[in-house]
Amino acid sequence: MGMVGGGRGAFIGSVHRMAATLDGEIELVCGAFSSDPERSRASGSDLYLPENRVYANFEEMIQREKELPEGERMDFVSIVTPNHMHFAPAKMALENGFHVVCDKPVTLNLPEALELKEVIARTGMLFCLTHNYTGYPMVKEAREIIKSGKLGEIRKVIVEYPQGWLAQLLEATGNKQADWRTDPARSGAAGCMGDIGTHAENMAEYITGLKITELCADLTTFVEGRRLEDDGNVLLRFENGAKGVLHASQIANGEENDFNIRIYGEFGGLQWWQMEPNTLIYKTNQDGARRIRTGVGNLSEAAKAHTRIPAGHPEAFLEAFANLYRNFAYTLKARMTGQEPNPLYTDFPGIEEGIRGLAFIDTCLASANSNEKWTKLVV
Amino acid sequence: MGMVGGGRGAFIGSVHRMAATLDGEIELVCGAFSSDPERSRASGSDLYLPENRVYANFEEMIQREKELPEGERMDFVSIVTPNHMHFAPAKMALENGFHVVCDKPVTLNLPEALELKEVIARTGMLFCLTHNYTGYPMVKEAREIIKSGKLGEIRKVIVEYPQGWLAQLLEATGNKQADWRTDPARSGAAGCMGDIGTHAENMAEYITGLKITELCADLTTFVEGRRLEDDGNVLLRFENGAKGVLHASQIANGEENDFNIRIYGEFGGLQWWQMEPNTLIYKTNQDGARRIRTGVGNLSEAAKAHTRIPAGHPEAFLEAFANLYRNFAYTLKARMTGQEPNPLYTDFPGIEEGIRGLAFIDTCLASANSNEKWTKLVV
């Protein structure tokens, strides 16, 4: 693996590195960790990389790695830069024969995402988008329960993503994370809805297997001086007639990363909460609530395949993130060894999820500026 | 107290009786418990009432009680019938010199409520509407915290009322509660939004002290054959610029009576959950979450005045309900003895809350039938 971005002080870069290497299937072999060559070099040194595999920029990395003999050069690129820097390295990597893992949202805007889809199709390379929250075993279990039909027809979905960290104008204090995430040039046309709203949208569609078809959004910038919206409330309608609510916030003062989802069908409901991720609650009018737990009892193959350690030894954010990398690695390995990939491990998000995410952002923005009640989400 | 409705098999009648008499301030002295005189008589007998104080209907009760000497006759009427039977007994009672406690929504529709307001003003009698959930000590505490300014400007309100009991067509099975609550003639123009949505609206306005000014509603009847909506998702806007989400459901399979509210201000957030009502969570980015608990530490006078027993001895639904009756009784006693009522005890909902509830219902219905994004809530 070669990494683009993720130098010293970047939060998500080290997350990707820990997630990628957790299972011993992936090794970090090179990187272009910063647009500042000095910083890139220092970061590479922190990571015990040889100097000649630390590059000044992604172009250099891709070119030089390509010149290395097969088996020595990186197999894929992991892109962990701010959103405006996803498209160019992804495209170049793919066109030069490197597979790609990319943070979300996939690109700065929808046109880039659509072009990237074309590049992926043309080159035939693997592409993984790190909608990491779908990597949790209990998310897999929820999806399997719904697939099995136990809940019957899905009627209602409530998906929430409240955070509080931007309740004040943090971007004015030199906070790097706040700075780029509230800057349209680097983050894209949306703030809150791009950064976390897309996770909520992706989760709702992933677990239910249903597509959102139209929505009604009320977006707000609560903090004075902020350039992007920091809060959004959205009514949802799904393809099967199900209704829903999605709300996300960066100004929900006191909330950490309180992502959660509830889904109600004819015969029961499910509830999952990211901050206590090893519990899935399954409720019915008849039997009350059951706590389905990672590693306990007779779970789906999908849940078991994404669990490493026995019940009661909690696995959490990094392990779920690692599940995406491991699945990507297994699928890549199958391809490299000419084998059929195990379908349990081909379950990782890709360009389609990225496109839906950007379409969701655009639809929210369009709705927020419209007097029409419903705006269709079309890709 | 004389009771209208609440005969054998009625859920809410016995709740009112237990709540009214809990503190030893109110005695049930008579009743017209059913439109069926035989059933009324049987109910009165169950309640150990003398036969001559059990009436065939509310008209008879009001007339006969009025003829009794002061001190012997009932002081007020408690109306616990289905919604279509609120207005007539309330009006007659008030006009014959009896104070009134009435279940919510206050009347079948807004015009009745407005007329009732006029009757109350004209007669000068006391009127209490049993939006019982505002009787919880931790709800009082939440309101006081917000009043104190600790949260700063309120930015976001999430209020939820999911129930699952009508996930199937229960009204077709002979269930009395389901029967009248899904019948427009007895319940009013709304089902779910009238029965529980109004509690959510009332709670949001009560705790924050802010009025909802416009909303956008998506109402659905999920269960085939049902005559009123059984689910609603609503975007809210408040007078101060705060935004919100209110959703209520009777088809959230597996949910009991999962009423809860979260409120976020500039400096922190509050969270309260009816099913574990003695905990109020107060969160800030700086200090994490504090569990404020009924009876523990330095609470507001309002919270303390609505608590009966020491911390850790949970008080719940009936005690909160009883707080409304007790406050009504104290206020009535002050009036009857010519004293100034203690402002701690004049805190019970009345006709204004009833009117806002019906206006909320009407606005939701109008919005649900409109292509306009926002519908104003005006009284």
Next chain:
Amino acid sequence: MGMVGGGRGAFIGSVHRMAATLDGEIELVCGAFSSDPERSRASGSDLYLPENRVYANFEEMIQREKELPEGERMDFVSIVTPNHMHFAPAKMALENGFHVVCDKPVTLNLPEALELKEVIARTGMLFCLTHNYTGYPMVKEAREIIKSGKLGEIRKVIVEYPQGWLAQLLEATGNKQADWRTDPARSGAAGCMGDIGTHAENMAEYITGLKITELCADLTTFVEGRRLEDDGNVLLRFENGAKGVLHASQIANGEENDFNIRIYGEFGGLQWWQMEPNTLIYKTNQDGARRIRTGVGNLSEAAKAHTRIPAGHPEAFLEAFANLYRNFAYTLKARMTGQEPNPLYTDFPGIEEGIRGLAFIDTCLASANSNEKWTKLVV
């Protein structure tokens, strides 16, 4: 009902009154509320009792009430005084033809309890001991589950009763509750173990249906100047070979009234917590945890018979307490009308539970003073 004790400022007196009258089956008709006649009179006036039914002391109350015509006089006495004042009024009431409800521990010491047992047997009157925590529906459900054999042989019981209110020398500050509860003359030979340890012992035996046969206790007085122990840790052994731990504390700073029990059998475990009393957790290795909830689904007859309102409308401390009074009232009514009592309602604690409680206290004290590991609990 006539009450002994429970005058102004007494915590438990008002609890008993609310509990007794909640269901409309019992009426407070007289009382001797305080050893101070003036205070007794004032308390009676607060309670709207006629002056001639408020007595200067229990002897007067019992004598005078006995002289009243049947149907007018009280049917039973409720004794809510400190422990040293249980025996005399109970004995006198029973011997004068009044049934008795009495707070726990039943008497100041075991010899009194054994004598009271003899009085009860001789007079044939009804006697109810308010081990109120066994009145919760989910406690009934737990007992029924174990009776049904679903857990198999019981192996382990953990019962805890931590409180924090006596973490400082509160009795030196004029706190009445602290004062008598830490005074051997009024409380008995034990402090913490008498006040709350006996609830824990009673709960463990009630739910499991098993008797404690021997124990090993470590009792401590942590707060300097206190006259009775304020903390105790006890190893338990049960008649069937099950093992257990019971610990209770009044110095667990920060705890309210955190009574809870866990029971493990061959095939699963149960967990119940008084501060969220409507949930019973049922765990198995195979299926994870199920939340059994008051009012939800297919519960035992015993649980249903002790529930008043629908699921999700929490019932709590007073309602559980009221279940004892209501059962007592139903059983008394059956006797007074010559009917067979419904066995669902004869389930209330009596003198046997009181005797075991005092034996438990004595055994703990003996063990605490012994170098022997195990001390037998014999009655």
Next chain:
Amino acid sequence: MGMVGGGRGAFIGSVHRMAATLDGEIELVCGAFSSDPERSRASGSDLYLPENRVYANFEEMIQREKELPEGERMDFVSIVTPNHMHFAPAKMALENGFHVVCDKPVTLNLPEALELKEVIARTGMLFCLTHNYTGYPMVKEAREIIKSGKLGEIRKVIVEYPQGWLAQLLEATGNKQADWRTDPARSGAAGCMGDIGTHAENMAEYITGLKITELCADLTTFVEGRRLEDDGNVLLRFENGAKGVLHASQIANGEENDFNIRIYGEFGGLQWWQMEPNTLIYKTNQDGARRIRTGVGNLSEAAKAHTRIPAGHPEAFLEAFANLYRNFAYTLKARMTGQEPNPLYTDFPGIEEGIRGLAFIDTCLASANSNEKWTKLVV
């Protein structure tokens, strides 16, 4: 790092590998993964190790690695075998110039542990014992709060470690984990108390900074045919006069890995639960409960130094385990580069904790077989 044990199918081996490599500070370079050379080779191949660094046994590994040039050979050995195979490889590694990380309990019995202490002292090598649960940030925070004196004198400690996985005779079904853990020859003289009781003992002493001085244990083998005890209840006394309860179980049917601790001091209490490890509850009589959360607000340096990602992105078992390895690696690096180690990172358990663990086991066993109430824990 070279590993001893942890071949295919071993649970704890892969845990150690993930934990060791998580932060990119440690690389697995060689191993003797199984006493079966074929199995060792296959395991090495799974781990992408070169064939010549996969050894048939630990003796070979230590000898051969020692012959490699510095900088190429392993720096330390990680021992993850069953308990009876800790001492020999640890001793040999230390005496041949390799530092050691070792799973707990440190050796099969106390004499081995005391000898190992002597070897460590003689060789001057680093030794880390993986009492992994002390690696959690909220455990560090608890320890710092107590150190700060905020709780005042510690009065009571409740530490619990219930598991349910051995509720049936699992060792008769071919389960490898159950097999060796219930075999005295491989596990040592205790079952449950050795495997998990020692974690509880270590945690209680680590957080409070207090030593257990005497105890009273009741140990039981509930499952017929089992060779070691599967349950234990223990009364504790600490050096400062604090009292405590420790109970551990492998037959608490339905429990996963429910390790938790509560500590009460004069001025407040703390509560931590391994299955939701990012929350530390801090309770006082005055202010109710505060949820201290990993990454939120103003935490101790110790807590912050053991946290990788922002609040609300849960870190769990592997991350806590990794904190031990990372601290060991930092301390080792400091030594190798001749620098003073950062005291934040020298916080990892060593031989002293190992010796106390074995002394605890021996004292429990002695107490269980004694009629004396108290048995002193002496090292």
